Amino acid sequence: MSSNESSPPKLRVAVIGAGIGGLAAAAFLRKHPQYSVTLYERRGADFKESSAAFGMRVNGISIVKQLGITKEEIRTVVSAGYRTYNTQEELMSKVKLDEPGPDGEGALWLQFRQDVKNALLRRVVDEDGEGEPVKVFWGSHVTSVDPESGIVSFADGTTVEADLVIGADGIHSKTRAAVIPPSHPDPVPCGLSLFRLLIPMQEVEDAVGSDEWPPAMYNYDEGTFIAIIAAGDEGNRNVVMYPCRGHTLMNCAVAVPDVGLNRSVGLEYSWNAKGSREELLDQLQHFPPWLRRVFSRAPPKVELFQVRDQEPLPTYVKGRTVLIGDAAHPVVPYQGQGANQALEDVEGLNVLLGDVTDRDGIPAALRVWDQVRRPRASEIQKNSRISQAKISTREAAQAITAVKPFVSMREALTRLHAQAGLHVEASG
Numbered sequence: 001m002s003s004n005e006s007s008p009p010k011l012r013v014a015v016i017g018a019g020i021g022g023l024a025a026a027a028f029l030r031k032h033p034q035y036s037v038t039l040y041e042r043r044g045a046d047f048k049e050s051s052a053a054f055g056m057r058v059n060g061i062s063i064v065k066q067l068g069i070t071k072e073e074i075r076t077v078v079s080a081g082y083r084t085y086n087t088q089e090e091l092m093s094k095v096k097l098d099e100p101g102p103d104g105e106g107a108l109w110l111q112f113r114q115d116v117k118n119a120l121l122r123r124v125v126d127e128d129g130e131g132e133p134v135k136v137f138w139g140s141h142v143t144s145v146d147p148e149s150g151i152v153s154f155a156d157g158t159t160v161e162a163d164l165v166i167g168a169d170g171i172h173s174k175t176r177a178a179v180i181p182p183s184h185p186d187p188v189p190c191g192l193s194l195f196r197l198l199i200p201m202q203e204v205e206d207a208v209g210s211d212e213w214p215p216a217m218y219n220y221d222e223g224t225f226i227a228i229i230a231a232g233d234e235g236n237r238n239v240v241m242y243p244c245r246g247h248t249l250m251n252c253a254v255a256v257p258d259v260g261l262n263r264s265v266g267l268e269y270s271w272n273a274k275g276s277r278e279e280l281l282d283q284l285q286h287f288p289p290w291l292r293r294v295f296s297r298a299p300p301k302v303e304l305f306q307v308r309d310q311e312p313l314p315t316y317v318k319g320r321t322v323l324i325g326d327a328a329h330p331v332v333p334y335q336g337q338g339a340n341q342a343l344e345d346v347e348g349l350n351v352l353l354g355d356v357t358d359r360d361g362i363p364a365a366l367r368v369w370d371q372v373r374r375p376r377a378s379e380i381q382k383n384s385r386i387s388q389a390k391i392s393t394r395e396a397a398q399a400i401t402a403v404k405p406f407v408s409m410r411e412a413l414t415r416l417h418a419q420a421g422l423h424v425e426a427s428g
Contacts, residue, residue: 010036010132011359014152014162016142016175017041020113021325021342022168023120027067028350030124030131034357037132038160039124040140040152042169049114051196051303053244053251055079055226056109059406060340062102063347064116067123071105074115075245078106080223082397087231087287089216093397096222110226110244110251112198116339142169145178147321163359165321166349168342171308173327179318187308190332190388192236193261195254195280196303199294201243204250207293215290217241229287230392235260237283238391239291252295253333256283258306275304307332309385312378317366320359322349329377334387335400337380348373348409372412376404 011034015022018041026039056064056076071078081096101107124134141155150162167175171187205213214220217227224243231237235257244251261279277298284292309332316328325342352365380403387399407415 008357010034011163011356011362012150012161013037013164013166014150014160015039015134015166015168016145016152017168017170017173017325017327018043018117018121018136019168019170019325019342020116020120020339021346022166023117023124024063024067024343024346025166025168025324025349026134027120027123028346029353030129030134032354033131035131035164035353037134038162039134039136040142040154041136041138042141043138045136045138049112049117051198052113053111053198053242053249054113054116054339055242055336056111056343057336057340057403058099058101058107060343061105061107061109062406063343064119065102066347067120069116069119069123071109071111074109074111074119076106076109076111077224077243077245077247079108079110079242080225081108082228082400083217083225084228084230084391084396085217086392087229089229089288091216092230092392093394094225095397095401097401108226110224110242112244112249112251113339115245142174145175145321147178148319150320163320164353164362167321167323167327168325169327171310171326171330173323175321176313176323176327179321179323180313180315184313185311187310187330189258190307190309190385191258192255192332192388193258193275193304193306194333195252195256195275195283196305197252197298198244198249199252199297201248201250203297204294207297208290209293212290215288228391228396229291230396231286232392236388236391239284239287250294254280254283254295255307273304273306274301276300277302279304309381312381313374315370316374317363317370320362320366322366322369324349328374329381331381331384332388333384334391335380335384335403337384337403341377341380344377344406345373348412351409351413368413369409372409372416379404 013035015026026037029035030037083094084092097107099107144153153159226242229239238255240253310330316323324345348369352369356365390396390399
């Protein structure tokens with residue numbers, strides 16, 4: 001190329017949604033010199049997660065490590081596994097995760113969601129990071145996407161054109177409607193809603209009282225276990241608790257039947273809807289008294305969201321547009337795979353798009369990604385439902401951990417090529 005010739009224009013990537021999947025996609029793709037990445041988020045830059053932690057399994061851990069994220073940076077608590085109890089505090093099931101995990105740093109990490117988002121955002125906008133920093137536009141409300149042309153329309157009347165559109169905009173995704181047939185059913189309630197809150201660990205200890213501390217499920221002599229207390233009743237009520245942020249906070253999620261909530265208006269799937277402390281305590285009448293004392297320390301208004309599920313989609317891609325995370329495969333939270341599957345989505349896109357250097361090559365790469373990712377994510381959607389149904393049984397802990405090992409995109413492609421070669425040889 002002569003000095004008078006300009007470099008080819010970069011491929012424009014529009015990422016819709018700044019959750020864990022969208023931020024991770026932007027952080028990975030900015031490393032490739034052929035891409036210019038822009039991130040659009042409907043919420044403001046000052047929005048902070050207030051009550052949600054999550055667990056990262058080996059699949060998610062190995063992927064965030066590729067971005068240089070350490071357990072110290074996100075203040076992880078390394079978990080030893082899962083223990084489930086009935087309301088009489090009898091141990092019902094237990095799984096201890098003995099595998100060392102990536103780099104020997106554990107196979108299950110517990111962390112506050114906002115800490116992970118902050119770590120990803122740093123990698124997205126860092127001026128000194130690899131590749132071109134990502135441009136982030138907060139308060140951007142997407143109204144529609146043309147999946148073939150890559151034109152994204154916003155509520156303020158503006159449009160942008162991209163060579164690649166990544167719909168990481170959650171279960172209320174505007175991108176999904178552009179990708180899948182209108183005949184496919186929308187996400188539907190699974191019958192449960194979750195109260196979600198974080199309680200400082202010192203307040204938990206004070207509420208339990210020195211005479212009863214620690215309850216069996218808070219005894220971490222064998223390691224830090226996620227504790228699940230299931231009522232075993234028709235409504236499938238259960239409580240999930242584990243520490244995060246270096247054991248300074250207790251993450252709590254209380255699942256209650258929708259029909260048991262005193263709602264004058266319809267429930268809504270939202271990370272930011274509110275229930276009341278009184279409603280929460282009403283649902284825990286037959287749980288241990290010390291647990292009710294812990295939840296009496298909750299604020300008067302507690303975040304409450306309705307859990308929704310969706311039949312697996314027939315495709316995650318159309319043209320130059322791809323769905324990831326909850327936009328593609330929302331799951332009930334009983335295998336702890338929501339964020340982990342979003343990270344698997346991103347890992348695969350990073351591999352397949354890394355070698356694409358022209359606009360016309362993007363749709364074919366997305367189709368290959370869909371062929372690999374969709375069967376696994378769809379299977380996890382189905383298995384998470386099975387795990388939900390078993391939460392009060394002696395098989396609960398085993399059902400939660402019954403996730404097939406993660407296979408990287410490179411390894412999956414190698415296996416596909418080998419199978420194709422065997423098929424051709426057999427046909428010959």
